[in-house]
Amino acid sequence: MKDIILKAENISKQYRLGQVGTGTMAHDLNRWWHQIRGKENPYLKIGDTNDRSTKGTSDYVWALQDINFEVERGEILGIIGKNGAGKSTLLKILSRVTAPTTGSIKFGGRVASLLEVGTGFNGEMTGRENIYLNGAILGMTKKEIKSKIDEIIEFSGCERYIDTPVKRYSSGMYVRLAFAVAAFLEPEILIVDEVLAVGDAEFQKKAIGKMQDISRTGGRTVLFVSHNMAAVKQLCTRGIVLENGKVVFDGETIDSINYYLNLNKIKSAENTVLISDKHRKFKTTKEIQILAITLLNPLYENCFTSANPIRLNFKVEFNKPIKCFRIAGSIFTSDEYKIGTFFTNNTENYENAKVLNLEVSLIDHNLSRGSYYFAFSIGNGDEEVGNNEYDIVYELLPFEITHKEDLKTPINKWPKDWGNIYFQSKLTNG
Structure with a gap:
């Protein structure tokens, strides 16, 4: 039997272009009127595919559309695709930063995410205080966090600045500490976006090694997004490719990378x-x-x-x-x-x-x-x-x-x- 720790079913996310929020009051009233009559949201029937390079005909766009996949416990899943394919939107939904327009996600454990530099940290607080804050958000006790804090500080390489407000950190120091917190506070599911690219080569190698270690020895699951195909190839056990908000390939890592890299290589009929x-x-x-x-x-x-x-x-x-x-x-x-x-x-x-x-x-x-x-x-x-x-x-x-x-x-x-x-x-x- 498969030990499924994360299951995404029919995930879709719709945005209204050129507006802040979901739209006008008239649209909200229209949605409400359909809802109390037990009818479908009328705006789900409209909208263009998420192709950033073309001009659409609708004010609505599907950033994601009908995404379905499962992740087993201990698996390292690489999510790859071009800019605007929907990778970050998917991770924000999986991290519960935003809600899907349609569909549902089932989790089998605690989730920690590292989506972009600055997410989850309070700039006025010191590095040490932010470690305790993030641990509390993950549901850990002060005693549990205290038992891990020395390992976190050592791994981050920021010991000299650990009692300095993080607003004074460089972007590289910021992401070092953020990754250390996310990796060492023992989430069952770790979600990492392209943010590791901010770190230097030594830190990237160290971070990839840590993710492999927590997957193999800790049985924890990692979702990894990157444009660095060498890192994806080295780290991931499986890959999915997103294009225009849809999953176009799901399979072995090397096959996923080949599919992604060949998306724009169109052969002529005569070779x-x-x-x-x-x-x-x-x-x-x-x-x-x-x-x-x-x-x-x-x-x-x-x-x-x-x-x-x-x-x-x-x-x-x-x-x-x-x-x-x-x-x-x-x-x-x-x-x-x-x-x-x-x-x-x-x-x-x-x-x-x-x-x-x-x-x-x-x-x-x-x-x-x-x-x-x-x-x-x-x-x-x-x-x-x-x-x-x-x-x-x-x-x-x-x-x-x-x-x-x-x-x-x-x-x-x-x-x-x-x-x-x-x-x-x-x-x-x-």
Whole structure:
């Protein structure tokens, strides 16, 4: 049996644009009149989807719409999505800072939240006094708080300023103390928004380690929102992706990250990219230009195995006679980590050609499950010569590795800590 500690059912949140509060007195009276007659709120039937980049037709917007998910005890759930997707609104509802327009949430334990710098602290009170205040809000006795206070102060690294009013703290010190309070006062559910990004690298590493520790050894649940995909990948055991106020993906952490990072990477039907200036981050020499790149593997079969080469076609234009050139490329994971680079042989005697179609095959790439993309360059092949690149293009041809024919372990069970490369090996008797 699953031990469900948090269950969100049909959560929706509606806001009225351009107004402070829920609307006019006329709207409130209309809601009341429908309510006493046992009818549905009339304003639930209207409103636009939460797409911040488009102009809507209604004064009402659904910041969240029909959100459903469950969280098990001890699980670390990552909630990711673009700015305006509804992540902070969801966390405020889960923290009971605001109420949902429709739906309900069932909790199986005490909730502590760290939503933004300053939430829950009184600026006029000292750090020590705020620790006692937050503990009391969480329902702890003074004796319980006193038994934890030394650990909280030590973890926060703010001991020298602990008896100073927190209004004099830097934002980094503020969030250090706030996280320490939230983590050490033993809530069953800890909710952490992007606020950790305010801390330095040492503190972020420390905080992630603490969240892993309280989940594994304390059996406590963490809901974590961040735009730092490396932190989400390291910390979370599961992820959900929000887009325009709706859950569009719920699954394993690495799959959630790949889905999120590929939201805006739309492939053409022919697996061909026509190169334009948007693919170049800086001006190139134009002696040679890449006009188009095509993924030659059959359409909808870009699910390669280690025995299945990746085949690419380059359409290249020569604007002056070139004696020597070569093509280079790099493969990146969807979270922008470069995992490897290739170079073709130097190619000579193309002085008279105007436009060429060149094919490149990547053999024995041994990539494990995941989402990837390319960057390419074409240059004169001489690393000793400065400015040896004729053309460089970025973030092209996203593709997926979803299975491996030569592994006994199905690729959908490939653990995320095995990395991106499968090394082929052979055992012999010495």
